[in-house]
Amino acid sequence: MLGTATGKDASLTETRARKRNSAKIVTRKIWLPKLMYDALPVFYLVSGIAAFLTTLYISEWFWVLPHYILFSAACLHLGIAVYRRRRRSHDDA
Numbered sequence: 001m002l003g004t005a006t007g008k009d010a011s012l013t014e015t016r017a018r019k020r021n022s023a024k025i026v027t028r029k030i031w032l033p034k035l036m037y038d039a040l041p042v043f044y045l046v047s048g049i050a051a052f053l054t055t056l057y058i059s060e061w062f063w064v065l066p067h068y069i070l071f072s073a074a075c076l077h078l079g080i081a082v083y084r085r086r087r088r089s090h091d092d093a
Contacts, residue, residue, distance in 0.1 A: 041086070044079030048072045 032040075051072035055065055 014079045044075045044082065048077075048079060049076030051075065056058040 048071075051068045055068045055072065058065055071078075
């Protein structure tokens with residue numbers, strides 16, 4: 001297996017270690033300020049609504065239109081899911 005751009009062979013253990021370290025970076029917890037944390041669902045909802053309104057503004061078929069619709073649906077779904085999960089955890093407490 002080639003591990004670098006120079007063509008030097010990388011051992012299997014080095015490859016596994018790199019994969020494990022990259023997985024740790026992706027799944028590690030991050031700290032957000034409280035204001036940003038509280039505004040996250042609102043940001044998702046506003047982004048989704050803005051993307052949807054942008055699709056309505058585009059008058060003709062354009063290659064980016066399906067991407068706006070997909071982004072809009074994803075943002076709206078994330079915003080609603082985060083909001084509901086936070087409300088459910090507050091109601092249980």
